[in-house]
Amino acid sequence: MTHFKLTLAYDGTNFAGYQIQPHQRTVQGVLQKALGKMAKVESIHIDGSGRTDSGVHALGQVVSFDYPGEIPARAMRLAMNSLMPLDIEILDAEIVPADFHARYSAKGKRYLYRVARGRFTDPFKRLYTGHYPYGLDVDRIRTALKDVVGTHDFTSFAASGGVIEDKVRTIYEATVQDDQANNELVFEFYGNGFLYNMVRIIVATLLEIGNGRRDVHDFLRLYEVKDRQQARGTAPASGLYLKEVYY
Amino acid sequence: MTHFKLTLAYDGTNFAGYQIQPHQRTVQGVLQKALGKMAKVESIHIDGSGRTDSGVHALGQVVSFDYPGEIPARAMRLAMNSLMPLDIEILDAEIVPADFHARYSAKGKRYLYRVARGRFTDPFKRLYTGHYPYGLDVDRIRTALKDVVGTHDFTSFAASGGVIEDKVRTIYEATVQDDQANNELVFEFYGNGFLYNMVRIIVATLLEIGNGRRDVHDFLRLYEVKDRQQARGTAPASGLYLKEVYY
Numbered sequence: 001m002t003h004f005k006l007t008l009a010y011d012g013t014n015f016a017g018y019q020i021q022p023h024q025r026t027v028q029g030v031l032q033k034a035l036g037k038m039a040k041v042e043s044i045h046i047d048g049s050g051r052t053d054s055g056v057h058a059l060g061q062v063v064s065f066d067y068p069g070e071i072p073a074r075a076m077r078l079a080m081n082s083l084m085p086l087d088i089e090i091l092d093a094e095i096v097p098a099d100f101h102a103r104y105s106a107k108g109k110r111y112l113y114r115v116a117r118g119r120f121t122d123p124f125k126r127l128y129t130g131h132y133p134y135g136l137d138v139d140r141i142r143t144a145l146k147d148v149v150g151t152h153d154f155t156s157f158a159a160s161g162g163v164i165e166d167k168v169r170t171i172y173e174a175t176v177q178d179d180q181a182n183n184e185l186v187f188e189f190y191g192n193g194f195l196y197n198m199v200r201i202i203v204a205t206l207l208e209i210g211n212g213r214r215d216v217h218d219f220l221r222l223y224e225v226k227d228r229q230q231a232r233g234t235a236p237a238s239g240l241y242l243k244e245v246y247y
Numbered sequence: 248m249t250h251f252k253l254t255l256a257y258d259g260t261n262f263a264g265y266q267i268q269p270h271q272r273t274v275q276g277v278l279q280k281a282l283g284k285m286a287k288v289e290s291i292h293i294d295g296s297g298r299t300d301s302g303v304h305a306l307g308q309v310v311s312f313d314y315p316g317e318i319p320a321r322a323m324r325l326a327m328n329s330l331m332p333l334d335i336e337i338l339d340a341e342i343v344p345a346d347f348h349a350r351y352s353a354k355g356k357r358y359l360y361r362v363a364r365g366r367f368t369d370p371f372k373r374l375y376t377g378h379y380p381y382g383l384d385v386d387r388i389r390t391a392l393k394d395v396v397g398t399h400d401f402t403s404f405a406a407s408g409g410v411i412e413d414k415v416r417t418i419y420e421a422t423v424q425d426d427q428a429n430n431e432l433v434f435e436f437y438g439n440g441f442l443y444n445m446v447r448i449i450v451a452t453l454l455e456i457g458n459g460r461r462d463v464h465d466f467l468r469l470y471e472v473k474d475r476q477q478a479r480g481t482a483p484a485s486g487l488y489l490k491e492v493y494y
Contacts, residue, residue, distance in 0.1 A: 011370040057371070086373040123258040124304070126333040128371065 002067045004076060005100060006031075007092040010058050012237070013127045014087060018052045018061070027052075027088065031063060034083040039068050049102045049109070049245040053197075055237030057128070059112070060091065060244040064102040100247075108172070108246040111199045113187040114239045115207065129184065130203070130239030136210035138178050138185065144209045147219035148174040148189070148202060155226035157202055158195035159234070167226075169193050176206075188243070197234055204233030249314045251323060252347060253278075254339040257305050259484070260374045261334055265299045265308070274299075274335065278310060281330040286315050296349045296356070296492040300444075302484030304375070306359070307338065307491040311349040347494075355419070355493040358446045360434040361486045362454065376431065377450070377486030383457035385425050385432070391456045394466035395421040395436070395449060402473035404449055405442035406481070414473075416440050423453075435490070444481055451480030 008031075016024035020032065028048060035044035046065040052058060067076070077093035084090060099105075116122055116129040117136065125131070151170040158167055171191040179186055187206070189199055205222070208214045215221070222231050255278075263271035267279065275295060282291035293312040299305060314323070324340040331337060346352075363369055363376040364383065372378070398417040405414055418438040426433055434453070436446055452469070455461045462468070469478050 009370055011373070081367050086368050087370045089367050089370050120328050120336050121333050123256055123334045123336050124375065126258070 002070060003064065003096055003098045003100060004067055004073075005062060005064050005094045005096045005102065006076075006080070006090055008058065008061050008063070009089045009091055010061065011087040011127075012052060012055050012057045015054060017054045017056070018048055018050075018058075027058075027061070028063075030085065030088060031080075034080060035065065035067065037083060038071075038079055041068070044068075047102045049106050050242075052240075052242055053237050055127075056240045056242070058242040061242050062102045062106075062245045062247075064096065064100055064105075066098075102245070105247050106245050108190060108192050109194060109242065110188060110190040110244040110246070111194065112241040112243045113189075113199060113203045113235065114241070115185040115187070115203070115235070116239075117183045117185065127238050130235045132185075132207050132211075134211050136185070136207065137212065138176065138210065140212070140216050141176055141185070141206050141210040143216050144206055144219055145174045145176060147217060148206075152219075152223045153226060154195055154198055154223075156222040156228055156231045157198045157205070158228065159197035159201070160228055167195060169195065169198075200235040200237070200240060201231050201233070203235040203239070205231050207235070208233065249317060250311065250343055250345045250347060251314050251320070252309060252311050252341045252343045252349065253323075253327070253337055255305065255308050255310070256336045256338055257308065258334040258374075259299060259302050259304045262301060264301045264303070265295055265297075265305075274305075274308070275310075277332065277335060278327075281327060282312065282314065284330060285318075285326055288315070291315075294349045296353050297489075299487075299489055300484050302374075303487045303489070305489040308489050309349045309353075309492045309494075311343065311347055311352075313345075349492070352494050353492050355437060355439045356441060356489065357435060357437040357491040357493070358441065359488040359490045360436075360446060360450045360482065361488070362432040362434070362450070362482070363486075364430045364432065374485050377482045379432075379454050379458075381458050383432070383454065384459065385423065385457065387459070387463050388423055388432070388453050388457040390463050391453055391466060392421045392423060394464060395453075399466075399470045400473060401442055401445055401470075403469040403475055403478045404445045404452070405475065406444035406448070407475055414442060416442065416445075447482045447484070447487060448478050448480070450482040450486070452478045454482070455480065 018027045020026050020028040032043045046063045049062045073093045080090045114129040116125045116131045121131050155167040173190040177186040265274045267275040279290045293310045296309045320340045327337045361376040363372045363378045402414040420437040424433040
């Protein structure tokens with residue numbers, strides 16, 4: 001038995017998300033089946049660092065699993081890449097201690113969000129960005145991002161779900177790059193954890209601030225009211241990338 | 248009646264090519280139906296500068312047509328973009344003299360071909376590049392490109408078809424850019440006309456020269472032999488872009 005950590009990139013467009021579901025093409029499903037093929041079993045269970053929704057991409061998703069048998073890390077990477085469809089690439093394979101768990105061992109994550117600007121949608125960006133056709137004052141967004149950094153109750157920024165849980169998270173870094181060559185804004189968020197849809201709701205709120213539809217310090221009010229209805233928008237899945245998981 | 252020229256970009260991934268076909272999603276079909284909707288008729292026939300195959304992209308395809316009625320060029324662009332799916336963007340609309348024809352008036356075309364390098368396929372490039380995992384000597388490719396420029400009989404570089412026609416074409420420019428930041432080679436070909444699959448066959452031949460599998464001046468031999476079987480490969484549709492049509 002060998003315990004593995006794999007780091008992978010995928011284009012989320014043609015997956016019904018990361019998590020395995022019956023009769024759906026999922027990242028977890030494709031990986032488990034490929035590992036099963038290598039080990040000549042039906043399937044090998046893997047643990048991911050977390051789910052990504054349908055259409056959400058990954059530049060550095062991490063999964064861990066027990067592989068029945070001995071195989072060097074380099075051979076694991078090559079064998080898995082040979083079994084992967086074109087929309088998944090195995091970037092790295094490591095043999096790790098048995099107590100490593102892709103989700104429970106994670107100390108933090110970094111997400112990237114690409115927003116395409118301009119009046120019309122670019123056909124080549126539609127699957128890989130969100131699109132915002134209205135005016136944006138990037139300085140207002142930079143000011144608001146300072147309110148995102150820190151430890152806050154993100155209840156207003158979590159998609160509603162039945163499970164009661166602690167909604168306090170710490171964001172270590174929240175930045176925006178004004179990529180004028182590509183006519184895009186590129187956001188990055190690095191934190192100790194993220195609630196469901198949290199990055200997409202934060203980005204939608206930042207765009208409304210940039211457009212002047214919200215007060216530049218509206219985040220401070222939204223932390224207080226703890227009401228999902230107040231932060232209405234959710235930026236599209238297509239712009240979101242799980243960039244890195246930290247251990 | 249107003250005679251229009253439209254310039255458009257499209258992501259060819261989800262089209263069965265440019266040319267209209269029954270029961271298939273085609274660029275021509277989508278455009279003709281949208282124009283028909285604007286004019287409250289079934290469909291309006293358009294002429295394209297030429298076909299693109301399934302999976303081939305356009306950064307500047309041109310079409311022309313007669314529109315029944317008066318409408319300013321700017322309004323035509325806005326109205327058409329509002330009716331376009333996300334994988335087509337109308338870049339420009341112009342009212343042109345009645346004798347303008349997207350195909351017959353064309354004086355030349357420019358194609359771009361992107362080749363992704365590296366051992367593994369990048370999930371985010373699979374639909375937008377060809378992939379070449381083997382070694383390439385870019386200087387050899389640059390030397391061979393000098394043999395591509397000029398007036399040649401491109402019979403060896405045309406996909407076989409039943410129609411007898413003149414296979415002599417003139418290439419004014421043939422370049423390659425070594426984009427190391429993106430780990431890509433980007434080819435451009437500007438000529439007075441291109442045969443079916445000609446760019447994709449030329450690129451496949453150039454890659455074999457770059458890898459050392461062919462003599463660096465093999466193009467000169469291939470012009471002489473006039474035999475499609477000698478230039479065997481065809482680079483994938485996904486890397487090809489119709490960049491500009493010249494009038």
